[in-house]
Amino acid sequence: MSIRIQHLNKSYGEYPALQDINLQVPNGSLTALLGPSGCGKTTLLRIIAGLEYADSGELFFGDEEVSNLHVRERRVGFMFQHYALFRHMTVFENVAFGLKVMPRRIRPDKDEIAARVEELLKLVQLEWLAKVYPQQLSGGQRQRIALARALATKPKLLLLDEPFGALDAKVRKELRQWLVEIHHQLGITSVLVTHDQEEALEMADQIVVMNQGKIEQSGAAASLYDHPENVFVTEFLGEVNVFEDACIEQGQLCLGHYREPVSTGERTRQNVTVYVRPQEIQILTENQSNVIDSAMVEEIHIIGAQIRLWLCRYNNKQRVQVWLSPAEFRTLNLQPEQIVWFKPLRLTMFRLPEMVDFMI
Numbered sequence: 001m002s003i004r005i006q007h008l009n010k011s012y013g014e015y016p017a018l019q020d021i022n023l024q025v026p027n028g029s030l031t032a033l034l035g036p037s038g039c040g041k042t043t044l045l046r047i048i049a050g051l052e053y054a055d056s057g058e059l060f061f062g063d064e065e066v067s068n069l070h071v072r073e074r075r076v077g078f079m080f081q082h083y084a085l086f087r088h089m090t091v092f093e094n095v096a097f098g099l100k101v102m103p104r105r106i107r108p109d110k111d112e113i114a115a116r117v118e119e120l121l122k123l124v125q126l127e128w129l130a131k132v133y134p135q136q137l138s139g140g141q142r143q144r145i146a147l148a149r150a151l152a153t154k155p156k157l158l159l160l161d162e163p164f165g166a167l168d169a170k171v172r173k174e175l176r177q178w179l180v181e182i183h184h185q186l187g188i189t190s191v192l193v194t195h196d197q198e199e200a201l202e203m204a205d206q207i208v209v210m211n212q213g214k215i216e217q218s219g220a221a222a223s224l225y226d227h228p229e230n231v232f233v234t235e236f237l238g239e240v241n242v243f244e245d246a247c248i249e250q251g252q253l254c255l256g257h258y259r260e261p262v263s264t265g266e267r268t269r270q271n272v273t274v275y276v277r278p279q280e281i282q283i284l285t286e287n288q289s290n291v292i293d294s295a296m297v298e299e300i301h302i303i304g305a306q307i308r309l310w311l312c313r314y315n316n317k318q319r320v321q322v323w324l325s326p327a328e329f330r331t332l333n334l335q336p337e338q339i340v341w342f343k344p345l346r347l348t349m350f351r352l353p354e355m356v357d358f359m360i
C-alpha cells in the first residue's frame, strides 16, 4: 500500500516539529527516514501510524485519506526499539496478542490463531522458542519476536522506529539483512526510522533525509549518495573530505592556492568548496602533472576488507581520509610517513544555488 503525504505540519507549542512535509512512499518499498536527533523522524512515523495527529496537511494510504482515522483502523504494524515484549506472556502469547484482542466479529478462532503464530515463528526462524518467556531471549531474538508480533494481524504497512538501536554491531548487521529479506518476501510497505546513514543506505530503496523538521532531499539510496543536492545531505550521507581551498581555473581543479577570482575575457577562475568521498581519491607514489596535492601518510587502519588511511596535506596540514581496497593497498605498498600525491576521481561542489558534479 502506498503512502502520500501532502503539506503536513505539526507543532509542539511554539516549536515546529514538522514543516510542510510532502512525501510519496511507493507500494512495496522500504523507505528510510534518516536524520539527526530531533529532526522529526519519530513524529512523522507516529503521525503515519495514527499515534499522533498533524495540525494540518493530508495523509493518504493508497487513495484513501486516513488523516483522521484512529490508530486501530489504520492496519499498521509497529516495531520500536523499546517496544518491550510482555514479560508475563510466553513468546507464543506475545505473538498471538494482537489477534486475541481483535473485535469479536473479525477475530480468528483459537486454531487459526495457533496456526498463524506458528507460521510467524517459522518466518522469523524461532519456532522452537514458542514456550519461553522474553527474559530468556537474547536481544536479537526479542526483536525478531517483536517483528512477528507486529506482523500478526497482517498489516498493510510496517513501521519500524530504530528497531535495532539497542543491539550490538554484529547482531544489528545480521538483523538488517534478515529484515530486508522478510520485507521483500511479504511484499509489505515498510517505513524505517534511523539516524544511521549506513543502515539507511544498506536497507532502504528510498531514503528521506530530514533536518530540523523539513525534508532536505528524498530519492533512491544510490542517487542520493552520488548526487546530493546540498551540503547537509552530502555531509550526512557518509564520510566526506571537505576542501575549502579549491579553485577552478579554465576547467582545471587546483587545491591549496587561493587566488583572486577573475572573469575577464576567456579567463575564468572561481574559488569553490569541494567535497570528495574517501573512496573517490586516487593515491600516487610519484608526482605526476595532473595530481592535486601532496601529503604524508599519517595513519593506516586495516578494518576488515577496507584499508582506511589518514593523510596530512603538506600545504595546510589538513587531514584527508582515503579508503582503499586491500589489493590497491598492496600494490601501492604504503608505509607510515611516506610522501604521496593524491587526486580526487570524483567530487561534488556547490556553487550556490546549483550543485555541480565534477568528474576528473
Ligand SMILES: Nc1ncnc2c1ncn2[C@@H]1O[C@H](COP(=O)(O)OP(=O)(O)OP(=O)(O)O)[C@@H](O)[C@H]1O
Binding pocket: 012, 017, 035, 036, 037, 038, 039, 040, 041, 042, 043, 044, 195
Ligand atoms: N510530545 C512532545 N512534546 C513536545 N515536544 C516534542 C514532543 N515529541 C517530540 N517533540 C520535539 O519535536 C522534535 C522532533 O522530535 P522527534 O522525536 O520526532 O525527533 P527524532 O528525529 O525522531 O529524534 P531522535 O532520533 O532523537 O528520536 C524534537 O525537538 C522534540 O523535542
